[in-house]
Amino acid sequence: MPAIKVLPEGLKNKIRAGEVVERPASVVKELVENSLDAGAGRIEIEVKKAGRGLISVSDDGRGMDREDALLCLERHATSKLSREEDLRSIGTMGFRGEALPSIASVSRLTLATAPEGVVSGVSIEAEGGGVGTVGDTATTGTTVAVRDLFFNTPARKKFLKTDQTELMHIVEAVTSLSLSHPEVAFGLKADENPMMELPKAGDLRERLMQVYGGEFLSGLIERRAPGLHAFISKRENTRQSRSHQYIFINRRPVKERSVSHAVYASYESLPEGRHPVYFIFLDIDPKKVDVNVHPTKQEVRFEDKEGIYRFIKENLTEALKGVAVPAAEERPYIQPSAHGPSAGLDLPYQVPAPAGLYVSESLAYEIKPSVPFVYLGDTFIALTDGGGLTLIDFHAAHERVLYEKLLKGVRLEGRTLLFPLHVKLSIKEHQTILGHAGLLHELGMDVEDFGHETVLLRAFPPALRDSDMRGILGDVATEISEGEGGPIQSLKEAVAARVACHGSLRGKRRVPGPEELAALLGDLDSTERPDICPHGRPTRVRYSLDELKRVFKRR
Ligand code: ADP
Ligand code: MG
Helix, strand or coil: CCCCEECCHHHHHHCCCCCCCCCHHHHHHHHHHHHHHCCCCEEEEEEEHHHCCEEEEEECCCCCCHHHHHHCCCCCEECCCCCHHHHHCCCCCCCCCCHHHHHHHCCEEEEEEECCCCCCEEEEEEECCEEEEEEEECCCEEEEEEECCCCCCHHHHHCCCCHHHHHHHHHHHHHHHHHHCCCCEEEEEECCEEEEEECCCCCHHHHHHHHHCHHHHCCEEEEEECCEEEEEECHHHCECCCCCEEEEECCEEECCHHHHHHHHHHCCCCCCCCECCEEEEECCCHHHEECCCCCCCCCCEECCHHHHHHHHHHHHHHHHHHCCCCHHHHCCCCCCCCCCCCCCCCCCCECCCCECEEECCCCEEECCCCCCEEEECCCEEEEECCCEEEEEEHHHHHHHHHHHHHHCCHHHHCEEEEEEEEEECCHHHHHHHHHCHHHHHHCCCEEEECCCCEEEEEEECHHHCCCCHHHHHHHHHHHHHHHCCCCCCCHHHHHHHHHHHHHCCCCCCECCCHHHHHHHHHHHHCCCCCCECCCCCECEEEEEHHHHHHHCCCC
16 A cells, blocks of 8 residues: 555545534544555454443554655645546545544544564554554554544534444444445454454355354345346345345445335335345446545445346345245244155154154154054154053153253353354344343353344353254243243243253154154153143153053953
8 A cells, every 4th residue: 555645735625524523433433444454454443331441453464654744644644546537446444544533533542553574663642633642562453443532522412322222333333334244354342242253254245154154144035137236035035124234335335215215125015114134246347436425434436326236136036036935944943854754745843864764643663663653643742661651741741850950050051153153133122132142041052232123142051052042042032021020930931941942853853763752751751840841742652551441441
């Protein structure tokens, strides 16, 4: 990158200047954009008190030498633009040379930077815009720390919202930049708590996976065409709010009405009040799009607005049409199994093939002689101990086992997730869940607020693997709001019963194989109440030989 220069007067005036520092999240955005422009491979963001106390952004990018470091705090000093022609083909996130001086003018800012290959760099302290101390530092790359934002502009400070809201905007800013730069690693800490940890990703799909998790991703269709890479809601996966709608033009997050109209238009007959999730990435020749129309660079002007509208709409319409074809996509609850019964059976449950011959209602399996039970359909097994016949509802049995495990604090074996799951809830569910995080913790589930009515699920008991976490948390919230103060069971028990129901075989629509069943029967025997499920229904019923004789009129 060329050295920093102060823009000549004529060019300064051609730049849409304006207030770039509206709230802590704007600082985060500008600093992270600078790190991206500096070619960073990893960007570390730390905030305290939702950015009011501290915003620090560190990168391993190319850094600045002493002269540039001093210059970069001056108005209209930039290394990204020097001639008017450059304004028409902007390839960097920044270009106005305004962010650093604007931020410095409303905070106490320190900058520590060293260009590549230099051991000792320079550190600068500025307060309210005036440059104070200059010293040496042993950093590589650049760290900008912004303290006491708006300390000298009390009016602006007063307009800030709650910490939670401001933090949510910060998360939003980082999320959006991380999506457009999957090749860069990001870390975000708020008051020492890690909030996002995104290692370098190979592509957009992997980054979406890191940020939102597999369940979210499976509700989207991907579309690629020259100049377009999109992930949009499948038809059946629209939402009640406009959350998770992103448009990027040449990697720059923008709000562009014509693009979002094109997306909505691709869904024929979108029901009133329903909104798709979308991530639209457009690559457009920088000469054909003007990003210099809005101070925060959120709006753009296309040379061929209609052409772009048609291009997006046609592509997404096709993508949405394609989705109905593979039936598997519409029935995601059926887990593909390598050794299931022959394909083509229209079973609502996946039945693993046992290694022996069984007679079930509709299917013949091979039997494993050592296992003393037979399957009766997809709910029961029958077994005999010589003195009678026992029928077991193995779904109910599994619920009992899970329920007691949950209550006994399977937290110890709780799975801490490498990438926490993001689970989007309604406002009410979100509040209820966060208000009972302690209770969930006792049941082995660790949740944290992620803003946007989203919680981060950091750990859950292994039994819940493959379960629908959105469904679980939604149901738990309902249970809590309905069941609070309920007489028979304690709240904890009621919630555990709900969770057990989801984690159970029934919740997963799965029929266990013989070995799994044998283990389940052992577990059931060691529960405190093996005869009833947490909802009070029987798990097993035994007919003694005497009873059978009576049935057969042998007596
Ligand atoms: P702009 O990004 O519009 O050029 P800024 O005020 O954000 O304006 O930054 C001014 C200049 O400071 C940039 O052009 C760049 O040369 C330099 N700079 C800012 N942040 C960094 C960084 N993290 N690493 C290297 N150089 C930086
Ligand atoms: Mg900048």
